[in-house]
Amino acid sequence: MPRRSLERRPRTAVAVTVLLFAWLYLPILAVTLFSFNDKKSLSAFSGFSLRWYHDLAHDQALLESLVASLQIATLATLGSLVLGTMLALGLERVRSRRGRVIGAVTLLPLVTPEIVTGVAALLLFTGIGLKLSLTTVVLAEITFSIAYVTVIVRGRLAGLSTEVEEAARDLGCTPWQALRLVTLPALVPALLGAGLLVFALVFDDFVLAFFTTGVDPQPLPVRVYSSIRFGVSPAINAIGTLMLLVSALLIVAALVLLRLFGRGTSSLELITGGERR
Amino acid sequence: MVALGPAPAPRRSAQRTWLWGALLAVPTAWMVAFFVISMVIVVLLPFGRTTNDGFPVFSTSLDNYRALWNDVYLELFVRSVLYALATVVLSALIAYPTAYAIALHGGRYKNALIAAVVVPFFASYLIRMYAWKALLSDDGLVNSGLRGSGLGDGIAFLNTPWAVIGGLVYGFVVFMILPIYASLERLDVSLVEAGKDLYHGPVRTFFSVTLPATRYGLYGGALLVFLPALGDFVSAQLLGGAGTYMMGNLVQQQFNEGQNWPLGSAMTVGMMAALTALMVAYLRATSTQARET
Amino acid sequence: MTATTTASKPLSRAGTPSVSLRGLTKVFGGTTVVDHLDLDVAGGEFFSLLGPSGCGKTTTLRMIAGFSDPTDGSVLVGGEDVTSTPPHKRDVNTVFQSYALFEHLDVRGNVGFGLRRKGLDRRTLDRRVSEMLELVELADKGREKPSRLSGGQRQRVALARALINEPKVLLLDEPLAALDLQLRHAMQAELKALQREVGITFLFVTHDQDEALSMSDRVAIMNNGVLEQCGTPEDVYERPTSVFAAGFIGTSNLMSGVWSHGSVVVAPSVAIPAPAHHGSAEGDTVSVAVRPEKIWLGDHTDEMFRLPGTIEATTYHGATTRYRVAIAPGLALTVLEQNLPRMRAEDRWDPGDRVEVGWLPEHTVVLT
Numbered sequence A: 001m002p003r004r005s006l007e008r009r010p011r012t013a014v015a016v017t018v019l020l021f022a023w024l025y026l027p028i029l030a031v032t033l034f035s036f037n038d039k040k041s042l043s044a045f046s047g048f049s050l051r052w053y054h055d056l057a058h059d060q061a062l063l064e065s066l067v068a069s070l071q072i073a074t075l076a077t078l079g080s081l082v083l084g085t086m087l088a089l090g091l092e093r094v095r096s097r098r099g100r101v102i103g104a105v106t107l108l109p110l111v112t113p114e115i116v117t118g119v120a121a122l123l124l125f126t127g128i129g130l131k132l133s134l135t136t137v138v139l140a141e142i143t144f145s146i147a148y149v150t151v152i153v154r155g156r157l158a159g160l161s162t163e164v165e166e167a168a169r170d171l172g173c174t175p176w177q178a179l180r181l182v183t184l185p186a187l188v189p190a191l192l193g194a195g196l197l198v199f200a201l202v203f204d205d206f207v208l209a210f211f212t213t214g215v216d217p218q219p220l221p222v223r224v225y226s227s228i229r230f231g232v233s234p235a236i237n238a239i240g241t242l243m244l245l246v247s248a249l250l251i252v253a254a255l256v257l258l259r260l261f262g263r264g265t266s267s268l269e270l271i272t273g274g275e276r277r
Numbered sequence B: 001m002v003a004l005g006p007a008p009a010p011r012r013s014a015q016r017t018w019l020w021g022a023l024l025a026v027p028t029a030w031m032v033a034f035f036v037i038s039m040v041i042v043v044l045l046p047f048g049r050t051t052n053d054g055f056p057v058f059s060t061s062l063d064n065y066r067a068l069w070n071d072v073y074l075e076l077f078v079r080s081v082l083y084a085l086a087t088v089v090l091s092a093l094i095a096y097p098t099a100y101a102i103a104l105h106g107g108r109y110k111n112a113l114i115a116a117v118v119v120p121f122f123a124s125y126l127i128r129m130y131a132w133k134a135l136l137s138d139d140g141l142v143n144s145g146l147r148g149s150g151l152g153d154g155i156a157f158l159n160t161p162w163a164v165i166g167g168l169v170y171g172f173v174v175f176m177i178l179p180i181y182a183s184l185e186r187l188d189v190s191l192v193e194a195g196k197d198l199y200h201g202p203v204r205t206f207f208s209v210t211l212p213a214t215r216y217g218l219y220g221g222a223l224l225v226f227l228p229a230l231g232d233f234v235s236a237q238l239l240g241g242a243g244t245y246m247m248g249n250l251v252q253q254q255f256n257e258g259q260n261w262p263l264g265s266a267m268t269v270g271m272m273a274a275l276t277a278l279m280v281a282y283l284r285a286t287s288t289q290a291r292e293t
Numbered sequence C: 001m002t003a004t005t006t007a008s009k010p011l012s013r014a015g016t017p018s019v020s021l022r023g024l025t026k027v028f029g030g031t032t033v034v035d036h037l038d039l040d041v042a043g044g045e046f047f048s049l050l051g052p053s054g055c056g057k058t059t060t061l062r063m064i065a066g067f068s069d070p071t072d073g074s075v076l077v078g079g080e081d082v083t084s085t086p087p088h089k090r091d092v093n094t095v096f097q098s099y100a101l102f103e104h105l106d107v108r109g110n111v112g113f114g115l116r117r118k119g120l121d122r123r124t125l126d127r128r129v130s131e132m133l134e135l136v137e138l139a140d141k142g143r144e145k146p147s148r149l150s151g152g153q154r155q156r157v158a159l160a161r162a163l164i165n166e167p168k169v170l171l172l173d174e175p176l177a178a179l180d181l182q183l184r185h186a187m188q189a190e191l192k193a194l195q196r197e198v199g200i201t202f203l204f205v206t207h208d209q210d211e212a213l214s215m216s217d218r219v220a221i222m223n224n225g226v227l228e229q230c231g232t233p234e235d236v237y238e239r240p241t242s243v244f245a246a247g248f249i250g251t252s253n254l255m256s257g258v259w260s261h262g263s264v265v266v267a268p269s270v271a272i273p274a275p276a277h278h279g280s281a282e283g284d285t286v287s288v289a290v291r292p293e294k295i296w297l298g299d300h301t302d303e304m305f306r307l308p309g310t311i312e313a314t315t316y317h318g319a320t321t322r323y324r325v326a327i328a329p330g331l332a333l334t335v336l337e338q339n340l341p342r343m344r345a346e347d348r349w350d351p352g353d354r355v356e357v358g359w360l361p362e363h364t365v366v367l368t
């Protein structure tokens, strides 16, 4: 009996998928591979070596940038976790028209091109006389990341029975105690997932950092960008490989924590900020 | 039944608490201070000018907004929109089959496959752009491969519109894949089965049943790709040249090289206006469609 | 305490009632969900709130616990008006229908949660938690996370977590609804025994009439936000006061007719003698109800009211046999007969048999 066509594999679609994966991973793999090349060539692999990584380890300016980026990512993650969680809780519990307006406004950064956010932040900081520095980068990154945390935490809050918080109130908790002792512990996986995600995004973020950073030390992506503009080099391959590795690991950890795999795509959409109801 | 007093005194709610209001107030204040106000400045600064010693000051002139109406800028504006649209179309052509194959034929590897798409996309946009550039550069892997196999002296990929658009697709196609994938996941397979009986043949069924049923995923994806593509300046900077510059590059130049911030703000506002118009059109289209169905 | 029937006089137990509702009303966007509820639950009483789905039981409990503000009326706990007291200051605890256990705490953490809020010292706390776990037979599960417990065990954790605080009243919102039938029956007995042991007032919500009748000292029947009847299980079963109550609890043969000379005429040939019913006069239309198991077939004693009839249908139910007996054109009674030890299959009536039905006059209930 001939199989129904729905069950037959659509050959074109599968071919496109295979090509997409090749296109997606080939450049990345090439970068990784040539970061281990012992010659400067980016097209002929002549032998394995760690010389480019060795060079990195002795590039003082680059190491400073790395430290700066780690600091930015850590502070921005903590800041946006606190503010984003407060916002998520407030929006879930204060269900007024004003709440909905606030909710919409806070999600705007997700649909604003980064260059606009970056320009706006730059103007604001210079306007109020803040000297551009790592601090200004952190402030801008927090503003940008709050929405991610809020969306993820709200998703988890919505799945949490309100009865659990009521049970805590019933057993003698003030609203604040109920929040601290019962609701927040239940949010821990979502907070960890959101934190990892924000860390990875901020650590890698170029555009906002580019507009809001001072001169020295520059965040890692900004420094890498200026090197890339002058051409490709094995040293950039090496730092690129490391950056890809770090953020890929963080993202995978975030995905696992948020249990995206179990609950289908709705939570994936949360990450992209797409298709919210 | 207990008689109710003539005018029962207003009672205090047992639910009264300042907690949620306070929780809402702090981040709202933050967003107003760092986002809303900054956006207001972007809109207002174009009315200002740059002083002789290079400082932007507020004023009431329309010069900067008027300066946008200029052949050079308009050409760039049109080019950016065209690039972004091309990016959307190409992304859709790539994303739909991919999402379709994974959602309907991925079996138990579905989640792993979609994760394999997502993870690199969220890992360093900049490095992926760099990788793409390294691959296409004159002494990169592709060209040396072409030369090695005797297929000519290689092709100058970089500095062409297609390199820039390719970079944009490479950067943002995931935003198209995810919503389409989600809408395909929700697709009712029995609908497709019914379509088969009605329309005969998988191709006609696809265009009359599957595609319309997943159009919201497609629309959402289009928006999510269009937004960052229109504002991008990295792709044109790394993969293109002056001939392929987009609005983002112009804005970036005004702020980093030209140092004419009021003009740069005017360009930013122009970009936002274009985006807002498209967003509104999109929202109206989807909401009327939703009402019809 | 013991289950007594004195509860038919609600306040006879002396002292203030545990919970009093005064004109309690809740309106949700124009719909009155709870309508001027007046209720007194005595101390130590096992009181059930019984009603169909959506009649406002949960809403009532939530107002007592303080999770929802009444639109009107007031709630008194231990004689004190708590209508505007926040939930954490009310001497009331709740067993939620979903149990609402704290998944991040182990069983001991859950059970000791309320006492820890009260600032008890560690020693006393540990001892009290152990005692409570002993009481609900979970002593060996103290360190388990709730997610690893069975449904019945989770239910008992929820119960222990609330009971340990020794509230003036314990609110239970369909606590057994999520359990399967067998476990449910076991838990009914356990819950009742536990309530006697600790002597705390239980306000128990259910839509299961068996549960309400077998466990409660008193039952309140609610319908559409209105209190239909309140009394001992026997009261509400034997002497329902409304058509709704008679129909909701058990099955009843409901007939409507007209008052005439101390009888209710339900069919031209059938006049059922009924006790005088205040508020109803000669010529008024009323309803009368007779429980199927109160009706006898065949040999009757003289005090019974008797009627001739014809068997229409016979259904065998194992322990009982159910008959439909036509007593007038278009009017049939359901009769439930126990299958007693000496009865044999051939002793059952068959369709078409002419029989005589009868019941004691006091089993005729006049309803409004």
Ligand SMILES: Nc1ncnc2c1ncn2[C@@H]1O[C@H](COP(=O)(O)OP(=O)(O)OP(=O)(O)O)[C@@H](O)[C@H]1O
Pocket: C028, C033, C051, C052, C053, C054, C055, C056, C057, C058, C059, C060, C207
């Ligand atoms: N927050 C609310 N907003 C609007 N209507 C509500 C709300 N809570 C309950 N209702 C309505 O009030 C009515 C009574 O609800 P309630 O939960 O008290 O019923 P119940 O007697 O507990 O039913 P069940 O046996 O199904 O639990 C229902 O019609 C319900 O739809």
Ligand SMILES: [Mg+2]
Pocket: C057, C058, C059, C173
């Ligand atoms: Mg209920």
